[in-house]
Amino acid sequence: MAIPQSGRLLRFACRLTNDRAAAEDLVQEALLQAWRSFHQFAPQSNIRAWLFRILVNTFYGQGRKNRLAPVMVPLSAGIRSRAVSTDETLEVLDALDQLPSEQREVLLLGVLEGFTCSEVSKILSVPIGTVMSRLSRGRRALREKLNPVSLAT
Amino acid sequence: MNCADISEQAPLYLSHELSGPELRAFETHLDGCRTCAEEIELQISIDARLRASIGAEIPNTAELDQAVRRQIQMISLTRRRRFMTVAAAIVFLVAGSAWWFTRVPRIYADAARDHQAEVIEHQPRRWRSELAEVNALAARFGLPASSVAALGPAGSILVHARICRLDGKPVLHLVYQSGTREISLFVRRNDGGAATNTPVLVGREYVEAFRTTRFSAIVVAAGSRTECLHFAQTAAAVL
Numbered sequence: 001m002a003i004p005q006s007g008r009l010l011r012f013a014c015r016l017t018n019d020r021a022a023a024e025d026l027v028q029e030a031l032l033q034a035w036r037s038f039h040q041f042a043p044q045s046n047i048r049a050w051l052f053r054i055l056v057n058t059f060y061g062q063g064r065k066n067r068l069a070p071v072m073v074p075l076s077a078g079i080r081s082r083a084v085s086t087d088e089t090l091e092v093l094d095a096l097d098q099l100p101s102e103q104r105e106v107l108l109l110g111v112l113e114g115f116t117c118s119e120v121s122k123i124l125s126v127p128i129g130t131v132m133s134r135l136s137r138g139r140r141a142l143r144e145k146l147n148p149v150s151l152a153t
Numbered sequence: 154m155n156c157a158d159i160s161e162q163a164p165l166y167l168s169h170e171l172s173g174p175e176l177r178a179f180e181t182h183l184d185g186c187r188t189c190a191e192e193i194e195l196q197i198s199i200d201a202r203l204r205a206s207i208g209a210e211i212p213n214t215a216e217l218d219q220a221v222r223r224q225i226q227m228i229s230l231t232r233r234r235r236f237m238t239v240a241a242a243i244v245f246l247v248a249g250s251a252w253w254f255t256r257v258p259r260i261y262a263d264a265a266r267d268h269q270a271e272v273i274e275h276q277p278r279r280w281r282s283e284l285a286e287v288n289a290l291a292a293r294f295g296l297p298a299s300s301v302a303a304l305g306p307a308g309s310i311l312v313h314a315r316i317c318r319l320d321g322k323p324v325l326h327l328v329y330q331s332g333t334r335e336i337s338l339f340v341r342r343n344d345g346g347a348a349t350n351t352p353v354l355v356g357r358e359y360v361e362a363f364r365t366t367r368f369s370a371i372v373v374a375a376g377s378r379t380e381c382l383h384f385a386q387t388a389a390a391v392l
Contacts, residue, residue, distance in 0.1 A: 003214070003217075003218045003221055003222075004216055005192060006214040006217060006221070007211035007212055007214050008211060009215070010212045010214050010217060011207075011210070011211055011212055014212070024217050024220075026226070027214075027217060028217060028220055029222050031221045032221065032224055032225065032228070035225055035228075036228075086206075088202070088205075088206055089206040089207060091206075091207070092202055092203060092206035092207060094205060096203070107203065110164070110168060111200045111203050111204065112203060112207065112208050115168075116168045116169070116170050117164050117165055117168050117170055118170065126196060131164070132161065132162075132165065135164040135167075136161075136163060136164055137162065139199050139200070140197050142199055142203070143196075143199050146199070146202070151225040152240075
């Protein structure tokens with residue numbers, strides 16, 4: 001039986017780490033952390049947001065411990081090899097690759113994962129105003145990088 | 154709401170977090186402002202492209218899920234083992250303390266055994282029955298010669314004495330007769346040994362240990378707690 005949300009967590013982790021193996025390690029560590037601290041989870045709150053928050057905290061915790069480690073590979077490397085990838089997918093991924101990581105994070109959480117601004121604010125532990133401005137800047141930057149012709153469609 | 158407000162509030166509008174008057178004001182502005190309406194349309198189309206291009210694929214996590222489950226099982230097992238170790242240590246400590254605090258000091262057990270063997274069962278020993286000989290033994294432990302006979306309560310008589318060892322220490326063993334009962338009194342110089350507050354039952358014997366400034370003594374009486382206590386009180390007053 002699949003662990004709930006592990007696929008979505010892995011998809012997000014791949015884009016955080018830019019490395020499939022590192023992303024799998026990160027998700028594994030985050031899920032174990034969630035299992036250990038499950039007693040702290042408030043039943044009426046959103047378990048998806050809680051899991052993503054743990055993932056983000058684990059990622060930045062690792063980053064602090066091991067600043068020199070991340071070897072950046074193109075974000076889209078994993079997806080690029082897939083048969084289903086289309087020009088459109090690659091174009092969007094390339095544009096996303098070029099965004100600053102804080103804009104990429106809020107776009108992935110707010111748009112792709114469908115979290116509200118206030119949920120993103122809790123997941124990333126940043127004020128909601130910061131999330132809103134990062135989202136606006138991210139959307140604008142993404143639009144500028146994407147082909148204006150395809151934009152018009 | 155002006156165009157700057159729309160630009161600021163757009164993320165909330167797109168994530169459906171605006172409601173009531175805020176939402177109405179936002180939509181009223183869009184109805185009347187073509188620039189803002191187009192801007193929001195563009196943002197919606199960007200979101201749609203993002204979702205359509207990378208949102209549809211969710212990676213396969215079968216191996217990852219399995220690895221997580223294995224690790225959880227391992228952690229559970231380690232925790233269970235740790236719990237069992239701690240539980241065993243606690244049981245051991247509790248049982249050990251219970252034994253420690255309720256155990257009979259070896260010297261009491263030795264005294265009770267000697268009384269049973271030598272006085273009750275009359276196993277052959279080299280007893281001294283002459284008063285002069287008993288007094289000589291008593292002198293070796295610093296007991297005044299005259300006090301030996303007076304150690305027993307009124308009505309009891311000194312029968313005989315010998316030197317024996319309790320818990321490896323030399324002790325003067327005095328035996329008194331009181332009615333049909335024989336009572337043992339073991340005396341040695343005060344060595345700080347433990348004292349009982351009340352006679353304790355060791356096997357079939359009541360044992361009362363007490364200390365004075367100069368002597369440590371143990372009274373053993375078979376079957377009678379009162380007699381044991383009475384004898385110990387009399388002896389303690391003399392010693």
